[in-house]
Amino acid sequence: MAFSEQFDVVVVGAGHAGCEAAVAAARMGLKTALFTLSVELIAQMSCNPAVGGIAKGHLVREIDALGGVMGEVTDAVGIQFRLLNTSRGPAVWSPRAQCDKAQYRVKMREVLAREPLLTVKEAEVADVLLESSDCSLQSSGGERQAEDRSLKTEDLRRARRAVGIKLRDGREIGARAVIITTGTFLNGLIHCGEQTHPAGRSGEPPSQLLGEALKLLGLRGTRLKTGTPPRLDGRTIDWSRFTAQPGDAEPTPFSFRTKTIKQRQVPCYIAFTSEETHRVIRENVHRSPMYSGQIKSIGPRYCPSIEDKIVKFPDKTTHQLFLEPEGLNTDEVYVNGMSTSLPVEVQLAMIASVPGLETAKMLRPGYAIEYDAIDPTELERTLETKKIAGLYLAGQINGTSGYEEAGAQGIMAGINAALKLKGEAPLVLDRTEAYIAILIDDLISKGTNEPYRMFTSRAEFRLHLRIDNADRRLTPHGRRVGMIADADWAEFQAKQERVRRMAAVLGKAKRTGDGGRWPEAAGQTFAQLLKRPEVSIELLRRELERAYPEFFARPAEDAAVNAAVIRNELKSVETEIKYAGYLAQQERAIERLKKSEQRTIPEWFEYATVSGLSREMKEKLAHVRPRTLGQASRIPGVTPAAVSLVNVFIEIQRKRLAISS
Ligand SMILES: Cc1cc2nc3c(=O)[nH]c(=O)nc-3n(C[C@H](O)[C@H](O)[C@H](O)COP(=O)(O)OP(=O)(O)OC[C@H]3O[C@@H](n4cnc5c(N)ncnc54)[C@H](O)[C@@H]3O)c2cc1C
Numbered sequence: 001m002a003f004s005e006q007f008d009v010v011v012v013g014a015g016h017a018g019c020e021a022a023v024a025a026a027r028m029g030l031k032t033a034l035f036t037l038s039v040e041l042i043a044q045m046s047c048n049p050a051v052g053g054i055a056k057g058h059l060v061r062e063i064d065a066l067g068g069v070m071g072e073v074t075d076a077v078g079i080q081f082r083l084l085n086t087s088r089g090p091a092v093w094s095p096r097a098q099c100d101k102a103q104y105r106v107k108m109r110e111v112l113a114r115e116p117l118l119t120v121k122e123a124e125v126a127d128v129l130l131e132s133s134d135c136s137l138q139s140s141g142g143e144r145q146a147e148d149r150s151l152k153t154e155d156l157r158r159a160r161r162a163v164g165i166k167l168r169d170g171r172e173i174g175a176r177a178v179i180i181t182t183g184t185f186l187n188g189l190i191h192c193g194e195q196t197h198p199a200g201r202s203g204e205p206p207s208q209l210l211g212e213a214l215k216l217l218g219l220r221g222t223r224l225k226t227g228t229p230p231r232l233d234g235r236t237i238d239w240s241r242f243t244a245q246p247g248d249a250e251p252t253p254f255s256f257r258t259k260t261i262k263q264r265q266v267p268c269y270i271a272f273t274s275e276e277t278h279r280v281i282r283e284n285v286h287r288s289p290m291y292s293g294q295i296k297s298i299g300p301r302y303c304p305s306i307e308d309k310i311v312k313f314p315d316k317t318t319h320q321l322f323l324e325p326e327g328l329n330t331d332e333v334y335v336n337g338m339s340t341s342l343p344v345e346v347q348l349a350m351i352a353s354v355p356g357l358e359t360a361k362m363l364r365p366g367y368a369i370e371y372d373a374i375d376p377t378e379l380e381r382t383l384e385t386k387k388i389a390g391l392y393l394a395g396q397i398n399g400t401s402g403y404e405e406a407g408a409q410g411i412m413a414g415i416n417a418a419l420k421l422k423g424e425a426p427l428v429l430d431r432t433e434a435y436i437a438i439l440i441d442d443l444i445s446k447g448t449n450e451p452y453r454m455f456t457s458r459a460e461f462r463l464h465l466r467i468d469n470a471d472r473r474l475t476p477h478g479r480r481v482g483m484i485a486d487a488d489w490a491e492f493q494a495k496q497e498r499v500r501r502m503a504a505v506l507g508k509a510k511r512t513g514d515g516g517r518w519p520e521a522a523g524q525t526f527a528q529l530l531k532r533p534e535v536s537i538e539l540l541r542r543e544l545e546r547a548y549p550e551f552f553a554r555p556a557e558d559a560a561v562n563a564a565v566i567r568n569e570l571k572s573v574e575t576e577i578k579y580a581g582y583l584a585q586q587e588r589a590i591e592r593l594k595k596s597e598q599r600t601i602p603e604w605f606e607y608a609t610v611s612g613l614s615r616e617m618k619e620k621l622a623h624v625r626p627r628t629l630g631q632a633s634r635i636p637g638v639t640p641a642a643v644s645l646v647n648v649f650i651e652i653q654r655k656r657l658a659i660s661s
Contacts, residue, residue, distance in 0.1 A: 003164055003172050003173055003174030004171045004172060004173060005033070005171075005173050005174065006173075006174035006175070007031050007032060007033045007119075007173065007174065007175050007176075008025070008030035008031045008032065008175070008176050008177065008418075008421055009022075009025040009026075009030045009031070009032045009033075009175060009176070009177045009178075009179065009414070009417050009418065009421070010032070010033050010035065010164070010165055010173060010175035010177070010178050010179070011025070011032065011033070011034045011035070011179045011181060011414070012035050012036075012125045012165065012178065012179065012180045012181065012182060012210070013035075013036055013180065013181040013182040013183060013185070013395070014034050014035075014036035014039070014042040014043065014112075014120065015036075015043065015044070015046075015181055015182075015183045015395060015396075015406060016043060016070065016395065016403040016404075016406040016407045016410065017181035017183075017394040017395025017396070017397075017406035017407060017409050017410030017413070018034060018036065018179070018181035018394075018395070018410060019034075019042065019043050019069065019108055019111075019112060019407075019410065020063065020068050020069065020070065020407045020408075020410030020411040020414060021179045021181060021392075021394055021410040021411065021413050021414030021417070022034040022112065022115075022118055022120075022414065023068070023069055023111065023112065023115055023118065023411075023414070024067070024068070024410075024411050024414030024415045024418065024483060025118075025177075025179075025414045025415075025417055025418045026115040026116075026117040026118035027067065027115060027117075027482065027483055028414075028415065028418040028419075028422070028481060028482045028483065029117065029418070029422070029482065030117065030417075030418045030421060030422075031117050032115075032117055032118050032119070033118075033119045033120075033121055033173065033175075034112065034118060034119070034120045034121065035121050035122075035123050035125050035165070035167075035173075036120070036121075036122060036123075037122070037123075037124055037185070037200070037204060037205065037207075038122060038204065039109070039120060039122045040105070041105065041204065042105055042108055042109050042112070042120070043073070043104055043105050043108035043109075044101075044105060044201075045099065045101045045104060045403065046183070046184065046201045046228070047226070047228045048228075048324065048334055048336055049098055049099050049100070049101045049104075049324060049325075049326045049327070049334055050096060050097065050098050050099060050324065050336075051070065051074040051078075051096070051097050051099055051254070051403060051404065052074070052094060052095045052096035052097055052254065052404065053084065053094060053096040054084060054085070054092065054094050054455065054456060055094065055435060055453075055454040055455045055456045055458070056094070056096075056402055056403075056404040056405070056453075056454060057084070057094035057095040057096055057254070057404075057467060058094060058435045058454075058456070058465060058466075058467055058470070059404040059405065059407070059408045059435050059436060059439070059454055060074065060095070060254045060404050060407070061095070061254060061256075061467045061470040061471075062408065062434050062435060062436050062470045062473075062474055063404075063407050063408055063411050063436070064254060064255045064256055064257070064470070064471075065256060065470040065471040065473065065474035065475045065478060066411055066415070066436075066474050066475070066477060066478040066483055067411075067475075067478040067483025067484045067488075068407065068410075068411040068483075069108070069111045070254070070403070070404070070407045071253070071254035071255035071256075071257075071258070072111070072254075072255045072257060072258065073104060073107045073108050073111060074097050074099055074104075074254045074255075075097075075253045075254055075255050075258040075261055076103075076107045076263075077099050077100045077103035077104045077106075077107050077263065078097035078098065078099055078100075078251070078254075078261065078263070079097075079098050079099065079100050079263060079264065079265060079266050079325065079327070079328055080097060080098035080246070080247035080265055080266055080267065080268060081095065081096075081097045081247045081248055081251030081252060081253075081261070081265070082095070082096050082097075082247050082248050083095055083096075083248055083252045083564075084096055089463070090463070090466050090468065090571060090572075090575045091456060091462040091463045091465070091466055092456050092462070093466065093467055093468075093571075094456075094467060095252050095253075095254055095467065097251075097254065098247075098266075098268060098324055098325065099327075100263070100326075100327035100328050100329075101326050101327050101330075102327050102329065102330065103327065103328075123167045123168070123169065123171075124167065124168040124205075124207070124209070124210075125165045125166070125167060125168075125207075125210055126166050126167060126168045126209035126210055126213065127165065127166040127209065127210065127213040128162055128164075128165055128166075128178055128180070128210075128213060128214070128217065128388075128391060129162070129163050129164040129165060129166055129172060130160045130161065130162060130163065130217075130388060131160070131161050131162075131163045132160050132161075160387070160388045160389070161388065161389040161390050162175070162177065162178040162388055162389065162390040162391040163175065163176075163390070164178070165178060168209060175390075176390060176421050177390045177391075177392065177417040177418075177420065177421055178390060178391050178392070179392040179393075179394060179410075179413050179414065179417055180210075180214070180391070180392070180393050180394075180397060181393075181394045181395040181397065181406070181409075181410055181413075182200075182207050182210065182395075182396075182397055183200070183201075183371075183395055183396040183397065183406070184200060184201055184226065184369050184371040184396055185200030185201075185204075185206055185207035185211075185371065186206070186207050186210065186211035186214065186371055186372035186373070186397065187206060187207070187208055187211035187212075187371060187372045188200045188201070188206035188207070188369055188370070188371045189206070189369065189370045189371070190202065190367050190368070190369050191289040191294060191295055191341045191367060191368045191369070191370065192341055192343065192344060192365055192366075192367040192368075193287055193288075193289070193341070193342060193343025193344065193346070194287065194289075194292075194294070194343065195343075196289075196294070199369070200371075201369060202228075202364060202367060206371075211372050214372070214374065215372075217385075217387070217388060217391075218387060219374050219375070219378045219385060219387065220374070220375035220377070220378055221372055221373065221374055221375065222297075222372075222373050222374070222375055222399065222449070223296075223297040223370055223371070223372060223373070224297050224298060224299070224370070224371060224373050224399060224450070224451050225290075225295055225297040225298060225299040225368055225369065225370045225371075225451075226299055226300055226303070226368070226369060226401055226451055227299060227303070227305050227339040227340065227341055227366065227367065227368040227369070228339055228366055228367060228368075228369075229306075229334065229335045229336065229337070229338040229339045229340060229366040230335055230338065230340070230347050230351060230362050230363075230364060230365050230366040231326070231332050231333060231334055231335070231362070231363045231364040232323075232332075232333040232335060232351065232357070232360045232361065232362055232363060233331050233332070233333070233360065233361040233362075233363050234325065234331040234332065234333045235331050236359055236360045236361040237323065237333065237356065237357060237359075237360050238356050238357075238358075238359065239269060239356075241355060241356030242269035242270060242271050242323060242356050243269065243270045244267040244268075244269055244270075245267055245268045245269065245270055245322070246265075246267040247265050247266075247267070248564070249560065250560045250561070250563045250564040250567070251265070251560060251561065251564060252564040252565075252567075252568060253561055253564065253565070256470075256471045256475075256492070256495075257488055257491070258561065259555065259558060259561060260558035260561055261558060261560070261561050262558070263328070264328055266325050266328070268322050268323060268324045268325070268336075269322070269323040270320060270321070270322060270323075271320075271321040271322070271323055271335075271354055271355070271356055271357065272318045272319065272320055272321065272354070272355065273306070273318050273319045273321065273338075273353070273354055274318065274353050274354060274355055275317060275318075276353035277350055277353040277354055278310050278317070279353075280346060280349045280350050280353055281306060281307055281310045281342070281346075281350060282310060284342055284343070284346045285307050285310065285311060285342075287342060287343050287346065288305070288307045288340070288341055288342050289341050289368055290305060290307060290308070290341065290368065291307065291311070295341070295368060295370055297370050298449060298450040298451075299368070299450065299451065300401045300450060300451040300453060301450055302453045302455075303339060303401065303451075303453070304339070305339045305340050305341065305368070306319070306337070306338045306339060306340050306350070307340060307341075307342060319337060320337060321335055321336065321337040321338055321354065322335075322336035322337060323335060323336075324336050332363055335351075335366075338350070338351075338366065339366060340366040341366065341367050341368035342366075344362075344365045347362065347365050347366060348362060371396075373396065373397055373398065373399045374393055374397055374398060374399070375399070375447055376393075376398040376399050376443035376444055376447055376448065377443075377444055377445070377446075377447040377623060377624045378393075379393060379398070379443070379444045380444070380627075381426070381428045381440060381441070381444060381627060382412070382413075382416035382417075382420070382426045382427075382428065383398075383409060383412055383413040383416060383440065384413075384416065384417075384420070386625065390417075390420075392413040392416070392417050393413070394406070394409035394410045394412070394413035394414075395409055395410060396451075398443055399443065399447070399448040399451065399452055400439070400443070400448075400451060400452045400453070401451030401452065401453050402453055402454070404454070405439060405452065405453065405454055408435075408436045408439055408440075409439070409440065411436075412427070412429075412436060412440060415427050415481050415483065418481075419481060424481075427477055427480075427481055429474070429477070430593075430594065430597055430630075431459070431460060431461075431593070432460070432461055432464065432590040432593060432594065433465075433473055433474070434465065434470075434473060434474060435454055435458075435459060435465055438454075438458050438459055439452075439454055441631065441634065442458065442634075444624070444631075445624060445626060445631050445634045445635050446634065446635065446636050447624075460589075460593070461586050461589070461590055463575075463579060463582060463583060463586060464583065464586055464590070466572070466575065467568075468568050468569070468571055468572035468575070469572055471492055471495070472496065475489075475492045479492075495569070498550075498551055498569070499569055499572060499573055501548065501551070502544075502548060502551050502569070502570070502573050503573050503576060503577070505526070505544070505547055505548045505551075506525065506526040506527045506530065506544075506573060506577060507525060507526075507527045507577075508525060509525060509526060509547050509548075510523055510524065510525055511523065511524060511525070511526060511529065511543060516543075517539075518532075518535070526540055526543070526544070526547075527577050530574060530577045530578060531577065531578065536574065537570045537571070537573065537574035538567070538570070541570075544570075551566075551569075552566060554566065593630060596628065596629045596630040596633065597628050597629075597630035597631075598628070599628055599629040599630070599647065599650075600627060600628050601625075601626060601627060601628060601629065601632065601646065601650060602650065602653075602654070603625075604653075604657070605646075605649075605650060605653060606653060607621045607622045607646075608622070609649075609653070610645055610646060610649045612645050613642055613645055613646075614642075616637070617637075617638060617639070617642045620635055620636075620637055620638055621635065621638065621642075621646070629643050629646065629647055632646060
């Protein structure tokens with residue numbers, strides 16, 4: 001088959017998932033092409049101009065630790081940085097940054113252009129080209145095998161392999177792996193009041209051809225919804241009426257490689273809805289597509305529309321809003337907390353009813369968008385589809401919501417597509433190692449019937465999965481697969497050595513003098529003193545600067561960033577000391593979990609023949625085909641009893657197979 005061009009890896013869609021996937025595959029030595037509808041809108045922030053926040057900040061740190069780019073780009077264009085939850089335990093400390101949207105796109109294009117093996121192309125992908133076992137080339141419409149459950153995954157997979165893509169203009173591009181990251185574009189439909197129009201997001205066409213083509217591949221699909229708030233003209237807002245919320249004086253960078261943050265920092269502003277706002281919404285909620293029945297698909301529970309808030313919390317007299325700047329060179333303001341799909345004229349009345357926004361002009365109305373997504377239980381832990389070899393899916397297409405969740409899937413799909421083509425073992429992280437692993441495991445084991453958002457509460461061992469130790473947990477993996485450059489690896493090792501020495505100093509060095517504020521602790525080690533709840537490592541800083549001055553000596557590029565980096569490294573050491581007992585206890589639980597994860601379930605395993613297993617259990621397990629007992633135990637509704645039955649029958653079937661072969 002003559003393709004007009006041939007690549008190792010083709011990525012479809014240059015959103016937050018696609019950019020990570022493309023950089024990963026190219027950096028690992030694969031000839032990669034990134035196709036997208038508009039190169040000007042690469043890495044467009046469809047919704048809020050912010051990266052990070054609770055648990056999302058953890059994901060960005062983990063992407064960075066693996067060698068990904070979202071953290072670096074955010075640090076380069078962030079216009080406000082805040083470390084959230086610092087009054088609570090270190091497990092929930094999480095960075096968040098307002099970004100200059102336009103500069104985010106520019107910076108991401110620079111980062112993509114740095115990869116010599118990466119080619120970016122503007123074109124609409126209309127179809128995935130498959131090769132079936134008889135080597136006949138098929139476009140997706142060629143065969144229909146979807147619901148034939150008797151065919152095992154391997155048979156199906158052996159049956160078909162992705163070998164390229166077809167563009168809307170008819171060109172066929174060859175690829176040994178195809179990664180689809182098309183976000184909200186597949187059969188996207190925008191709703192604003194009674195108005196609807198096909199779109200991928202505001203002002204951009206939907207992806208209908210590819211949407212239909214993916215349906216013909218026999219992958220189970222779903223239809224989801226998300227929404228966005230209106231944007232206002234900042235020149236028409238009376239800012240004096242609002243409370244400013246500035247960022248941290250010493251910005252905490254997302255990337256472990258960031259040395260300086262020099263761009264101007266700006267505040268956000270806090271506003272509140274009024275009784276009048278609630279009256280306007282109550283009187284028009286029947287015209288909201290979510291309440292009129294126009295939209296039937298499910299939206300993100302954790303990002304409720306303002307209509308939802310008014311309906312679900314009728315007693316609340318006001319709701320907090322955040323007025324967030326979309327950039328340094330634009331007057332556009334994002335109204336966080338006012339996501340809506342009410343008719344335009346209702347939105348105008350809603351905005352005018354917010355104290356301080358009486359004269360504000362709306363630049364863009366809020367809207368909701370419905371789009372096709374794929375049931376993520378169709379995927380392996382590498383994000384390769386079970387039914388089609390060489391086809392990977394990442395991002396919103398898998399039922400998640402958020403730039404960070406998308407980026408996390410993108411880097412894993414890119415890394416694993418590359419590893420497979422290089423004939424190397426896949427990178428499969430487990431739940432005890434990373435939020436990225438929890439995200440993927442939840443999706444492929446449980447599926448999702450609403451846009452999935454990451455939370456720290458989804459982690460069994462969140463004290464282990466902190467932002468400060470993401471590099472210790474994941475950078476060695478990034479290095480193994482070829483994502484971490486020598487200089488960055490050397491810096492990582494130097495930091496680990498620095499932190500290890502600080503822990504040694506704290507554990508061994510006895511405090512000199514009269515004990516200062518803690519005379520009764522004179523002569524104790526720093527670590528013994530740190531065990532006291534009222535003592536923080538920051539309080540011991542002066543003494544530590546004398547005990548281990550090299551730890552505090554950093555390159556003089558950016559004092560503010562240095563201060564934040566040193567504070568985070570000290571916090572990391574402090575946490576290991578203060579929570580040592582709890583961490584050790586968790587360590588034991590982690591070992592137990594790892595054991596069940598190691599118990600793999602063979603691909604040929606027959607659930608239908610497991611006597612004692614209910615029909616419902618057999619169906620659930622055959623539907624997901626978990627790879628390990630651990631994964632089986634996380635499928636909703638699968639009981640521990642069912643898991644131990646499967647465990648017993650693995651041996652029984654193995655013996656039967658041995659006898660029959
Ligand atoms: C209206 C709206 C509201 C949102 N609200 C929220 C929210 O409140 N909270 C939240 O966390 N997230 C929200 N999001 C989601 C967030 O934007 C996404 O989660 C994130 O952008 C997903 O990243 P992605 O890489 O999967 O896809 P996207 O960032 O959507 O990128 C998809 C890319 O694929 C390209 N593409 C699509 N089809 C084709 C094709 N056939 N050929 C070539 N290229 C193609 C597009 O050009 C685009 O570059 C919202 C998104 C939208 C549109």
